[in-house]
Amino acid sequence: SSYLDAIGAANPALNAYVAVTGEQALDKAKASDAKLAVGEAGTLEGIPLGVKDLFATKGVHTQAASHILDGFKPEYESSVTANLWRDGALMLGKLNMDEFAMGSSNETSYYGPVVSPFRAEGSNANLVPGGSSGGSAAAVSAWLCAGATATDTGGSIRQPAAFTGTVGMKPTYGRCSRWGTVAFASSLDQAGPITRTVEDAAMLMTSMSGFDPKDSTSVDIAVPDFAAAIERGVKGLTIGVPREYRMDGMPQEIETLWQQGIEWLKAEGATFQDISLPHTKYALPAYYIVAPAEASSNLARYDGVKYGLRVSGKDITDMYELTRAAGFGREVKRRIMIGTYVLSAGYYDAYYLQAQKVRTLIKRDFEEAFNSGVDTILTPATPSAAFGIGDEAMAADPVKMYLNDVFTVTVNMAGLPGIAVPAGKDGKGLPLGLQLIGKPFDEETLFAAGRVIE
Numbered sequence: 259s260s261y262l263d264a265i266g267a268a269n270p271a272l273n274a275y276v277a278v279t280g281e282q283a284l285d286k287a288k289a290s291d292a293k294l295a296v297g298e299a300g301t302l303e304g305i306p307l308g309v310k311d312l313f314a315t316k317g318v319h320t321q322a323a324s325h326i327l328d329g330f331k332p333e334y335e336s337s338v339t340a341n342l343w344r345d346g347a348l349m350l351g352k353l354n355m356d357e358f359a360m361g362s363s364n365e366t367s368y369y370g371p372v373v374s375p376f377r378a379e380g381s382n383a384n385l386v387p388g389g390s391s392g393g394s395a396a397a398v399s400a401w402l403c404a405g406a407t408a409t410d411t412g413g414s415i416r417q418p419a420a421f422t423g424t425v426g427m428k429p430t431y432g433r434c435s436r437w438g439t440v441a442f443a444s445s446l447d448q449a450g451p452i453t454r455t456v457e458d459a460a461m462l463m464t465s466m467s468g469f470d471p472k473d474s475t476s477v478d479i480a481v482p483d484f485a486a487a488i489e490r491g492v493k494g495l496t497i498g499v500p501r502e503y504r505m506d507g508m509p510q511e512i513e514t515l516w517q518q519g520i521e522w523l524k525a526e527g528a529t530f531q532d533i534s535l536p537h538t539k540y541a542l543p544a545y546y547i548v549a550p551a552e553a554s555s556n557l558a559r560y561d562g563v564k565y566g567l568r569v570s571g572k573d574i575t576d577m578y579e580l581t582r583a584a585g586f587g588r589e590v591k592r593r594i595m596i597g598t599y600v601l602s603a604g605y606y607d608a609y610y611l612q613a614q615k616v617r618t619l620i621k622r623d624f625e626e627a628f629n630s631g632v633d634t635i636l637t638p639a640t641p642s643a644a645f646g647i648g649d650e651a652m653a654a655d656p657v658k659m660y661l662n663d664v665f666t667v668t669v670n671m672a673g674l675p676g677i678a679v680p681a682g683k684d685g686k687g688l689p690l691g692l693q694l695i696g697k698p699f700d701e702e703t704l705f706a707a708g709r710v711i712e
């Protein structure tokens with residue numbers, strides 16, 4: 259009840275929830291009370307969570323914050339949310355996001371932007387919570403849920419976590435089932451939690467993970483009890499610092515934060531090693547070819563026939579066109595056009611194939627670093643703190659917005675796990691985060707090292 263009251267009070271200003279399922283939540287909470295009373299509680303019994311609008315939730319609003327899915331209520335539940343409900347967690351409602359998870363500011367949502375609960379000192383201007391999981395990050399940091407599900411294709415869990423002083427974990431590709439999660443770029447998409455603490459993230463991660471025969475890219479590997487790893491510490495670990503992440507023009511406060519993180523981990527017994535990830539500078543351009551290419555294919559299913567919105571036309575082609583024109587927002591249309599272009603005959607070799615080759619080189623960079631004895635890699639999570647809603651420079655030039663993902667996309671391109679942990683504040687009191695990148699399926703080391711930083 260207290261979470262629902264908090265949502266009622268704060269959501270009109272924050273716009274973090276796009277649907278609240280209060281009655282179901284209270285019914286489920288009562289059922290959880292009954293289970294707790296007889297000692298039959300699940301590991302997450304009665305824990306109230308928010309769910310990103312990208313996850314299919316049976317009978318409940320699921321629109322990926324897009325107009326084209328107007329009125330869509332799936333007949334099925336995503337595997338990730340089903341896992342959470344199996345362990346006793348309950349849903350407070352669906353959370354706002356960038357349309358189809360395309361964005362870094364939550365401004366591309368059909369439901370309008372999410373407002374960050376944070377303000378720069380001495381200013382009243384509204385800031386973005388980051389994106390695409392902006393609703394998840396804002397809701398967690400404003401105490402409108404105990405934790406939230408989110409997804410990360412190029413940084414959408416870690417960047418909003420960094421902007422809102424929360425913890426965000428993107429697990430190894432294949433750790434969580436993608437079944438029932440609206441697809442953006444299938445070879446990059448992964449679900450994960452946004453929470454207030456590393457321990458909470460570990461608990462949710464344990465529940466969300468696991469092999470699922472319904473997702474052919476889900477990996478059949480044992481899921482450890484991640485929460486048991488958080489007190490392991492970092493003694494004896496070797497942590498890599500990639501020199502290519504020291505970008506030109508990076509604000510001094512990000513540099514200082516990074517150095518601070520190194521000191522904290524050193525004090526707990528970690529040793530540091532300079533490493534090189536030479537293809538880093540190609541990651542962002544390659545990502546913005548691969549992700550739109552996959553998106554253009556995935557989004558072809560929204561044609562006005564099977565789901566949501568339909569705008570009638572004089573014939574079926576006309577109906578497709580009118581539906582898509584009305585149903586997709588600007589950024590989604592831009593991605594579909596880019597994706598279709600880079601996949602088209604004559605350009606496929608020059609762009610898509612080339613980007614896939616770059617992707618392999620990025621993956622190899624990480625493999626070499628880990629083979630050289632590094633256990634995990636420490637970087638900033640974002641190149642800056644949160645910016646203002648309606649930032650003119652970013653609105654005028656989408657590439658400026660894409661630069662937000664410079665430290666996070668490499669991780670998705672290589673399929674690795676990454677965690678963003680709150681590490682400090684900038685000069686105006688805004689949260690900043692550090693990122694730890696791990697070996698495939700070694701999320702445990704990230705939880706252990708993240709715990710030292712938080």
Ligand code: GLN
Pocket residue numbers: 359360361362389390409410411412413414415442549663
């Ligand atoms: N900001 C990136 C994009 O717009 C990443 C989004 C995501 O991780 N879903 O594509």
